[in-house]
Each structure stands twice: as structure tokens, then as C-alpha cells.
Amino acid sequence: MIKVYVSLGSNIDRYRHITAALNALQSRYGVLDISPIYESEAVGFEGDCFLNLVVGFQTRETIGQLTSVFKQIEDAHGRERGGERFSARTLDLDLLLYADRVGVHDGVILPRDEILHNAFVLLPLADLEPGLLHPVVQKTYAELWSVYDKKQKLWPVDFDWQGKRISCAAQ
Template sequence: MAQVYLSLGSNIDRERHIRAGLDALAREFGNLSVSRVFESEAVGFDGDNFYNLVVGLHTDLPVGQLAARLREIEDANGRVRGGAKFSARTLDIDVLTYDDLVGEFDGVKLPRGEIVKNAFVLQPLAELAPQHRHPLTGKTFAKMWDDYDKDRQKLWPVHFPWP
């Protein structure tokens, strides 16, 4: 089974959609590892703050089938497609890593570039999988977070009990 890390985010009815996304992932994939939930300002557009977290799971689904299943979960939560790249989201679920795959698989680029760019991805990933290594840099996620310029993006943990 592949070890997969996903990022989840929402800035529309955040608690409801994050909870629904987690519930759907747990139904589909069983036991989940879940980071704390962080609140952050919108990046790339003016909008309401986001809730973000990272989830770890194991799956036998190939990358393309996993991505399709994640799109179905997003769609079931009212995700509107075809708008601006940076815009409000009911639920956004992205594959960050799939084992140590590097490259494009069924239209999914791995590892996801946001890992090195966005605090709202890297901090919860470093928390959840501190000793896991980035497939390209070879650095642990904990080391990457230690080296990250924390003045670039502000985020803070929020109380979010689940389940």
C-alpha cells in the first residue's frame, strides 16, 4: 500500500466542509493520520481565511484513481470548478506525496509544489510526518519547516476536534 499525504483546505463554511472531507476520507480509506487544523489568510486573492490541515493515509489506488476519488469528495461538498485558480473553496483536497514518486502521473504532479511554497501546507506536513523526506530535496519535512521563512505567511492552530 502506498503512503499518501493530502492537504485539505476550505474557506467557505470551513468547519462543515473540513469535517465532511475528513469523514469521507475515513469512510474511503480507513484509519487516517491527521495534523492539527491551522487558520491562515487567503493566498493569491482577497478572501476569507482558510482552515488547512494535512492527512496521511494508505491506499492501493493508483495516483489517477486516487485523484478522481478526491475530486468526487470535493464535488460532493459543493466544489465549483472552472473559476479563478486562486479563489474561495468549499473543499480543496490535493495529493502532496504518494510514496516517493517524482514526476507526472495521470495528470498529477508529484510531489506537489506547494509543499515548499506555502506554510499552510508545510507546517502541518512537518507536524504529521517530521522525519519523512521530500522526494526531491531529500530534506525531512521537519528540517524544511525549520528552514522556512515564517514571516512569509502567517498561520495559527485552531481548536478542531475530529472525530
């Protein structure tokens, strides 16, 4: 089994789409490790705020299989493709880490570059796995967050899933 980490984001009917993505991932992969959920302003375009989180789970699937599943989940929830790179979206699932794999695999660059550049990816990953080493820079995610410039604003939100509070605004 391989441990993978995936970022989830939505700025259209956010709570419904994040819930649907968590349900789909749990149904396919079983136990999910779920970070706190953050709200952040849109990056790269004017638009509604996003909800973002990171989910970890174990799988036997290849990188190509995972990305295919993620596209199916996105498409099933109204993701429109072919538009602007930075735009509103119902659901965005991106593979961040596949164990400690580095390089281009099945057309996916790992680890995903957004980890080092976007607060809405780095902070949830640091919350979920503070002691885990980034496979390229060889610093923990907690260390990377501690020196991150924090210009991108984000804040935790309350979020309930399957009858349980999985994220609290007062963290």
C-alpha cells in the same frame, strides 16, 4: 499498500466541509493520520481565512483513482470549478505525496510543489511527518520548516472530529 499524504483546505463553511472531507476519507480509506489544523489568510486573493491540514493514509488506489475520488468529494460538497485559480472554495483536496514517487503521473506532478512554497501545506506536513524526507530535495519536512521564511501567517485552531479534539489552538 502505498502511503499517501493529502492537503485539505476550506474557506467556506470551513468546519463543516473539513469534517465532511475527513468523514469521506475515513469511510473510504480507514485509519487517517491527521495533522493539527491551521487557520491562514487567503493566498493569491482577498477572501476569508482558510482552514488547512494534511492527512495521511494507506491505499491500493492509483494516483489517477485517488485524484478522481478527491474531485468527487470536492464536488459533493459544492466545489465550483472553472473560476479563478485563486478563489474561495468549499473544499480543496490535493495529493501531496504518493510514497516517494517523483514526476508526472496520471497528470499529477509529485511531490506537489506547494509543499515547498506554502506554509499552510509545509507546517502541517512537518507536524505529521517531521522525519520524512522530501523525495526531491532530500531534507526532512522538519528541516524544511525550520528554514522556511515564515512570511505566510498561520495559527493552530481548536477542531473536534468524531467527539475528539484533534487540534488545539494552544500548541
